Amino acid sequence: MTVSRRTILGLGVAMTTLSSFPLLSSRGYSATGTPPPIKPVPDVSPEPVFVNLHAKVRNANLFGGHELPLWTYHDNILPIVRVPKGGRLKAHFRNDLPEHSSIHWHGIRLPNEMDGVPYVTQQPVYPGHDYTYDFTCPDTGLFPFHSHCNTAEQLGRGLAGALIVTGDETKPYDADLLCVIKDWRLDEDQNFLDFTEKKGAARGGTFGRMRSVNYKSVPSLKAPARGDVRLRLMNVDNSRINQIGLEGADAAVIATDGQAVSPFPFKTWRLGSAMRLDLCLRMPASGNDVKIYDYFAPEPVLLANIRAEGPNLNRGEFDPAPLFAPDITTPDLRNAEHKKIDFSATASPTPNLIPLPNGKTLNLADELCLNEKSFWAINKTTWPEDGHKTMPAPVLNLVKDRTYIFELRNLTPHMHPIHIHGHTFLYLKSNKRSLPQHYTDTVLLKPKERIQVAFKADNPGDWMFHCHIIEHAETGMMSILRVT
Numbered sequence: 422m423t424v425s426r427r428t429i430l431g432l433g434v435a436m437t438t439l440s441s442f443p444l445l446s447s448r449g450y451s452a453t454g455t456p457p458p459i460k461p462v463p464d465v466s467p468e469p470v471f472v473n474l475h476a477k478v479r480n481a482n483l484f485g486g487h488e489l490p491l492w493t494y495h496d497n498i499l500p501i502v503r504v505p506k507g508g509r510l511k512a513h514f515r516n517d518l519p520e521h522s523s524i525h526w527h528g529i530r531l532p533n534e535m536d537g538v539p540y541v542t543q544q545p546v547y548p549g550h551d552y553t554y555d556f557t558c559p560d561t562g563l564f565p566f567h568s569h570c571n572t573a574e575q576l577g578r579g580l581a582g583a584l585i586v587t588g589d590e591t592k593p594y595d596a597d598l599l600c601v602i603k604d605w606r607l608d609e610d611q612n613f614l615d616f617t618e619k620k621g622a623a624r625g626g627t628f629g630r631m632r633s634v635n636y637k638s639v640p641s642l643k644a645p646a647r648g649d650v651r652l653r654l655m656n657v658d659n660s661r662i663n664q665i666g667l668e669g670a671d672a673a674v675i676a677t678d679g680q681a682v683s684p685f686p687f688k689t690w691r692l693g694s695a696m697r698l699d700l701c702l703r704m705p706a707s708g709n710d711v712k713i714y715d716y717f718a719p720e721p722v723l724l725a726n727i728r729a730e731g732p733n734l735n736r737g738e739f740d741p742a743p744l745f746a747p748d749i750t751t752p753d754l755r756n757a758e759h760k761k762i763d764f765s766a767t768a769s770p771t772p773n774l775i776p777l778p779n780g781k782t783l784n785l786a787d788e789l790c791l792n793e794k795s796f797w798a799i800n801k802t803t804w805p806e807d808g809h810k811t812m813p814a815p816v817l818n819l820v821k822d823r824t825y826i827f828e829l830r831n832l833t834p835h836m837h838p839i840h841i842h843g844h845t846f847l848y849l850k851s852n853k854r855s856l857p858q859h860y861t862d863t864v865l866l867k868p869k870e871r872i873q874v875a876f877k878a879d880n881p882g883d884w885m886f887h888c889h890i891i892e893h894a895e896t897g898m899m900s901i902l903r904v905t
């Protein structure tokens with residue numbers, strides 16, 4: 422199998438010298454927004470999209486120092502896979518890493534056995550072995566893929582990619598840009614630091630020291646001057662929550678976690694680990710820059726520039742084109758069953774030796790997927806639970822096709838981006854914020870916040886439900902929802 426240019430495209434973003442054009446004021450998009458059409462247009466390719474994802478060590482010079490031993494899926498170190506909506510993806514995964522791995526397709530509503538969680542949905546893919554993922558992509562949008570085991574290190578070394586499911590545009594934008602945001606745990610000599618530290622794991626996560634977009638430091642992207650640009654932002658960092666802000670352009674939010682919303686004015690948006698945001702922005706006049714910042718820092722951190730190039734286009738008043746509406750069954754809120762789910766710290770450490778049915782305990786080699794420490798819990802249960810084999814009992818047993826309203830309650834002083842596998846939440850309300858209703862697979866809970874989300878449990882299987890701050894998940898804030 423070969424990887425065609427059509428399915429994997431490089432992020433051939435050239436570095437250019439940063440310029441110091443004056444910032445334009447962002448007066449904000451003021452229209453009320455046009456609701457997207459109800460039905461997306463099907464765009465089904467009869468032929469599966471084939472990709473080879475060959476995980477191994479690849480050396481790359483990311484920041485001008487020496488080469489770093491990255492772990493990547495492809496010679497193109499940040500692969501982008503494109504599949505039409507309703508199309509089938511066949512991804513052949515070959516593991517030549519020094520340890521076992523798998524691929525989780527974050528946010529894709531796929532069959533349970535394709536979800537890529539070692540021990541839960543498949544056996545680990547050991548070094549020298551392979552596994553073929555084969556599923557259709559029901560939803561348009563942007564989705565990360567990454568491993569789900571020893572993730573702090575595997576993701577920390579760069580093992581990630583982007584899956585873009587196409588077919589959601591009601592009219593073409595003038596450009597389509599992708600910004601994948603990630604920090605790197607590097608010391609001053611550009612050597613990898615430990616990917617996890619107890620201090621960080623027990624608090625907000627262990628942070629990287631080198632920021633990047635598309636695995637580059639402050640890249641300069643390009644887009645047509647005065648054009649309407651689709652900007653897809655995705656956070657693949659282990660820990661850091663970015664507060665995205667723009668300078669130099671009016672912008673509207675057009676999708677959250679890949680799922681369309683009626684366009685509304687963009688001011689700022691918090692993007693936790695694995696969260697995505699699609700914006701439509703109006704580029705300034707030729708020669709000017711749009712700057713993308715993380716404002717969630719003592720001083721705003723410049724992440725990337727977009728340079729307006731070419732003749733100024735004439736697009737009239739800024740009226741961002743909506744995307745086609747999400748193709749997700751609306752939850753039946755009237756007949757929903759309510760569940761409270763508490764995210765808390767835990768004081769009771771769990772043993773790290775797990776009894777197996779044959780009377781032995783799980784050996785060190787397989788402890789990749791287990792916790793060494795327990796700092797966190799979901800409904801007072803930390804992963805893994807004592808006395809269970811390799812998998813704890815589900816935190817909730819859900820009835821297939823029933824609608825559930827979860828009240829997610831953060832009892833900690835830290836933020837937690839909470840991710841559900843195999844399903845997509847409809848965000849309903851929060852006790853702290855008023856956001857428009859939107860679909861999301863990763864809900865950012867602020868300290869002490871309570872958020873209500875609804876979903877129809879229409880996908881049978883054992884599904885992971887966890888915090889996406891990787892160290893929180895790997896120190897207990899991880900559980901299983903069983904849908905039968």
Ligand SMILES: [Cu+2]
Binds near residue numbers: 836837888889894898
């Ligand atoms: Cu967390």
